[in-house]
Amino acid sequence: xxxxxxxxxxxxxxxxxxxxxxxxxxxxxxxxxxxxxxxxxxxxxxxxxxxxxxxxxxxxxxxxxxxxxxxxxxxxxxxxxxxxxxxxxxxxxxxxxxxxxxxxxxxxxxxxxxxxxxxxxxxxxxxxxxxxxxxxxxxxxxxxxxxxxxxxxxxxxxxxxxxxxxxxxxxxxxxxxxxxxxxxxxxxxxxxxxxxxxxxxxxxxxxxxxxxxxxxxxxxxxxxxxxxx
Numbered sequence: 249x250x251x252x253x254x255x256x257x258x259x260x261x262x263x264x265x266x267x268x269x270x271x272x273x274x275x276x277x278x279x280x281x282x283x284x285x286x287x288x289x290x291x292x293x294x295x296x297x298x299x300x301x302x303x304x305x306x307x308x309x310x311x312x313x314x315x316x317x318x319x320x321x322x323x324x325x326x327x328x329x330x331x332x333x334x335x336x337x338x339x340x341x342x343x344x345x346x347x348x349x350x351x352x353x354x355x356x357x358x359x360x361x362x363x364x365x366x367x368x369x370x371x372x373x374x375x376x377x378x379x380x381x382x383x384x385x386x387x388x389x390x391x392x393x394x395x396x397x398x399x400x401x402x403x404x405x406x407x408x409x410x411x412x413x414x415x416x417x418x419x420x421x422x423x424x425x426x427x428x429x430x431x432x433x434x435x436x437x438x439x440x441x442x443x444x445x446x447x448x449x450x451x452x453x454x455x456x457x458x459x460x461x462x463x464x465x466x467x468x469x470x471x472x473x474x475x476x477x
Contacts (some may be wrong), residue, residue, distance in 0.1 A: 252369050255428075256345040257294050258320075259286060259353050260337070261303040262327055268461050272355050273307075277471065282458070283308070286355045287315045292362040292476075293369065294351075302341045303327065320344050335438035342434050349377065349430050352440050357425035358467050360387065360454040361476045365426065368448045372428045375446045383442030384429040388420040389455040395419070420447050423455040 261272055261283060268274070272283040280288060283301075290299050299317040301308050304327040312319035326332045326340045342350055351369065364387075372385045392413050395402040403419060404411035426448070427440040434440055453473055458464045 250366065250370060252294050252373075253298065254347045254349055255294070255298065255369060255372075256347040256350045257290050257299045257353055258341060258345060258350050259283075259290070259299070259301050259355060260322075260341055261301055261305065261308045261355060268458070268464065271458065271464075274464060276358055276468070277477070281311075282358055283311055283355050284315060285358055286353065287311070287317055289360075289362050290353060290365065291315070291317070293365045298347070300345065302344075338440050339435050339438055342431055342440070345431060347431070349428065350434075350440075352427040354424050354426075354457075356458040357423060357454070357456065358458065359456050359470060359474050360423070360425040360450060361474065363476060364450050364454055368426055368428070368450075371446060371448055376428070376430075382444050382446035383433065384427070384440070384445040385448050386428075386441055386445045387423045387426040387450050387454070388447045389423055389452060390449050391419045391421050392416045393419075420449075421455065423450060424457045425450065425454060 273281045276282045276285045287299065287301070296316050297318060300320045301312040301317060302320040302322050303309070304322045304324055309319045320341065322341060326337050332340070368385060368387060375382045376385060393416070394404055400406070403417055429440050429442060433442060453470045456463065456467045456470060458467055
């Protein structure tokens, strides 16, 4: 295992979901829930005492204990509904980690593989910590697609000079699967990305983000293309 000892893996967990009830506890693979599946993925990449479940839930605390990872208690203000701003949630969680750097990992992006996390961690160390060419890292899908807003096309000519897809400008969709930054800058600026993040491209199935029940069904269907069990 590579030396990621100065990186805390933070898995923020909130029991409530406005769209899918108890989403993080939905079954995903064999006996594992979405939450347990995500912990199992990260245990293949990072040492167990550097993986932290952040929550105010006793049920989540029990999962952390059962799976041999750490639990970071989070107060109710940072956990209930949307009382706290997202910036407050980020800083309220990150302030308690014991390392200089962290990886913010989302439970509801289940198909990002351990090998992709490992590659991302290595890129973070080389591009951000050592190379300093970037100040943070985010997982993305590269999109070569045609986009419109209410006023018209955004990234191509929708006329006789139509742009072929290979010549479209690079647009990146944030997958919500992984954010990495140093603790000090995050606490100072209130966000887990800086102005110059490294765009870490991941596979299309790694970009599946479970927001609604249909997304969950899609993730289950696409699991057959996942090959790191």
